[in-house]
Amino acid sequence: MTNMHMSLENMRMIDIRTIDTNNVIDANDINIDANLPMPERVTSYIRQTNNPYVMRVGKIIVKMSFSETTMSVNDCMKRYLKTS
Numbered sequence: 001m002t003n004m005h006m007s008l009e010n011m012r013m014i015d016i017r018t019i020d021t022n023n024v025i026d027a028n029d030i031n032i033d034a035n036l037p038m039p040e041r042v043t044s045y046i047r048q049t050n051n052p053y054v055m056r057v058g059k060i061i062v063k064m065s066f067s068e069t070t071m072s073v074n075d076c077m078k079r080y081l082k083t084s
Contacts, residue, residue, distance in 0.1 A: 006051070008052075008073070011051040011052065011053050011054070012053050012065070014051065014053070014054060014063075016054060016061045016063045019054065019061055021056055021059060021061060024049075024051075024054055024055060024056040024061060025048055025049055025050070025055060025056060026055070026056045026057065026058070027055045027056065027057050027062070028057075029048075030045065030048050030049065030055065031044075031048070032044055032045060032081055038078055038081070041081045042074065042077050042078070042081065045077065045081060052064075052073075052077065053065070
């Protein structure tokens, strides 16, 4: 199953030990145009990463998670992208 066909829940639950590091974008290679409207920035981030929960820093796979809160994933991503 390709990442494009995975649900967000499947992306969130992925076991990083099963991921080929060569198939994960390095955080330094993610480029977000701050001039784009927020929905387009989020779309750009997801397109570049293929999985909004996983990225690579050097040779290390990093998996993001969010705490149980009333904030939605969109709110968390917006906050993250505003600080990028």
